[in-house]
Amino acid sequence: QVQVQQSGPGLVKPSQTLSLTCAISGDSVSSNSAAWNWIRQSPSRGLEWLGRTYYRSKWYNDYAVSVKSRITINPDTSKNQFSLQLNSVTPEDTAVYYCARHIGAFGTIDSWGQGTLVTVSS
Amino acid sequence: DIQMTQSPSSLSASVGDRVTITCRASQSINNYLNWYQQKPGKAPNLLIYAASSLESGVPSRFSGSGSGTDFALTISSLQPEDFATYYCQQSYSIPLTFGGGTKVEIK
Secondary structure, rough: OEEEEEOOEEEEEOOOEEEEEEEEEEEOOOOOEEEEEEEEEOOOOEEEEEEEEEEEEOEEEOOOOOOOOEEEEEEEEEEEEEEEEEOOOOHOOEEEEEEEEEEEEOOEEEOOOOEEEEEEOO | OOOOOEOOEEEEEEEOOOEEEEEOOOOOOHHHHHEEOOOOOOOOOEEEEOEEEEEOOOOEEEEEEEEEEEEEEEEEOOOHHHHEEEEEEOOOOOOOOEOOOEEEOOO
């Protein structure tokens, strides 16, 4: 059974960088059939997909246009995990952040992290 | 981006009621439509994938239907543990997008 476990700080100052990590068990970040995503949820924006990383003979990334200039998602094959970095945060980036696995022909999100409430405040 | 519109945004129902939630996509997504249940303080949980396929372990009172742009999630007989918020999500194209959610409350 696949599990993803998130870690990272819950408070970030405005203009600084939000950094979260997602550790994978029961699957590989290098899987040829999965993609590893970051999704956030806030009352104002609902569930918002931020981006993903995946391996298909080489590494690929896709990012949401709304954060494309500020986001980086990186795999770490040595630790079987992936990370999120979101630069230049503002209070509008306050949300619960989830890591998740996206898999299968119909692209289901079948494994979610526990969620991390990240508050952007000085 | 494909916009997903759910209705209603909330509903009140009683245990044993039949409940239907609808989801409309801004363009055809074939059957690349998934449904999730979310309870307070928890991550969403997959119920239905490919519009009508029941995820393993999900009770058979949940069912999904539709294709193209119009979809529905039906709970045939609402149980106490079903009071939650439900989301649709399209996986036809990137970016993945979600509906705004339907909160099912106790009448």
